[in-house]
Amino acid sequence: MERQPVSCGENPRQYRARILIFLPGVVLLLFGLTVVCQGVATLDRLKIVEAERDRWQRPDDVAQALALHEGSVVVDLGSGAGYFALKLSRTVGSRGEVIAVDIRRLPLAFLRIRALLQRRWNLRIVRSEPNDPHLPLGSVDAILIANTYHELNNRRMILARAFQALRSGGRLVIVDRGPEEATEGDAAGGHHELPLAMAESDLLEAGFDLVSRAGRFIDRPPDEPWWLVAVRKP
Ligand SMILES: C[S@@+](CC[C@H](N)C(=O)[O-])C[C@H]1O[C@@H](n2cnc3c(N)ncnc32)[C@H](O)[C@@H]1O
Missing domain, CATH: 3.40.50.150 (Vaccinia Virus protein VP39)
Incomplete structure (x- = not known):
């Protein structure tokens, strides 16, 4: 008797559409995280620079x-x-x-x-x-x-x-x-x-x-x- 392939309920076109939505989401998330990290680093740098500036300004x-x-x-x-x-x-x-x-x-x-x-x-x-x-x-x-x-x-x-x-x-x-x-x-x-x-x-x-x-x-x-x-x- 011939075996039927197991279906996960999604055809290739739906699968591709999901990837197309998912990938930009990941890129956007990575971009957002980079911006937040850079912002936090700048805030830390400002704190250090200003503490040093307090000594002479x-x-x-x-x-x-x-x-x-x-x-x-x-x-x-x-x-x-x-x-x-x-x-x-x-x-x-x-x-x-x-x-x-x-x-x-x-x-x-x-x-x-x-x-x-x-x-x-x-x-x-x-x-x-x-x-x-x-x-x-x-x-x-x-x-x-x-x-x-x-x-x-x-x-x-x-x-x-x-x-x-x-x-x-x-x-x-x-x-x-x-x-x-x-x-x-x-x-x-x-x-x-x-x-x-x-x-x-x-x-x-x-x-x-x-x-x-x-x-x-x-x-x-x-x-x-x-x-x-x-x-x-x-
Ligand atoms: C060297 S920073 C000094 C910032 C701050 N006063 C301090 O001592 O840390 C000079 C600032 O003047 C701003 N600036 C330059 N021309 C300006 C203008 N016409 N009106 C307002 N701000 C100006 C610049 O964008 C810059 O942020």
Whole structure:
């Protein structure tokens, strides 16, 4: 007597269709896992880099220059992944607000995740345009531009927006790297170092009053020194 082949109830066409659905699912899952792993690795790296940065960046003195208190509204313009924004969020407390502004999506995505993980509900994240940081008008107590001023393409425009955003008496603090005085060849942009004198003259031209300046706010030879300038809106 002839034996019948055992059937599993599925014809070859159904089997192929199942594989065609299953394979993209596996690829998608692997892709998702890779993205999550890379994200976790970046978060870990940020933690290490920032702990090292705490030893020389003087974040408490930067916050002090901003004259913040509980309930202040402060902008971190060019926040990146939020080294300063997360610290300032603690300084201004739950009644205050930190508006973290950047033109790039990726660092802002990491800041969003870190803010969630650290339960910082007073952090507002804004993706801005290169010449418009999308700031509220006349209501901000302080603005920080840290390690970012040298990257701005249209500094005059950004300073005008910052001026409009601040309340009267509000502070703007810029921290960046470069010599105290401008030398020949220090064009208005391009490279990483920017002289303090150049920023100071931009700020006075924009209508701010000088509060304080430190040409060697951070001095770590052989690197260029970091300077800090604090101004206020009259
Ligand atoms: C070197 S990072 C500094 C980040 C952060 N302030 C810190 O100290 O860790 C400079 C940041 O400025 C941002 N940036 C550059 N031009 C900008 C602009 N016109 N408006 C807002 N952010 C800007 C960049 O996307 C980048 O995240």
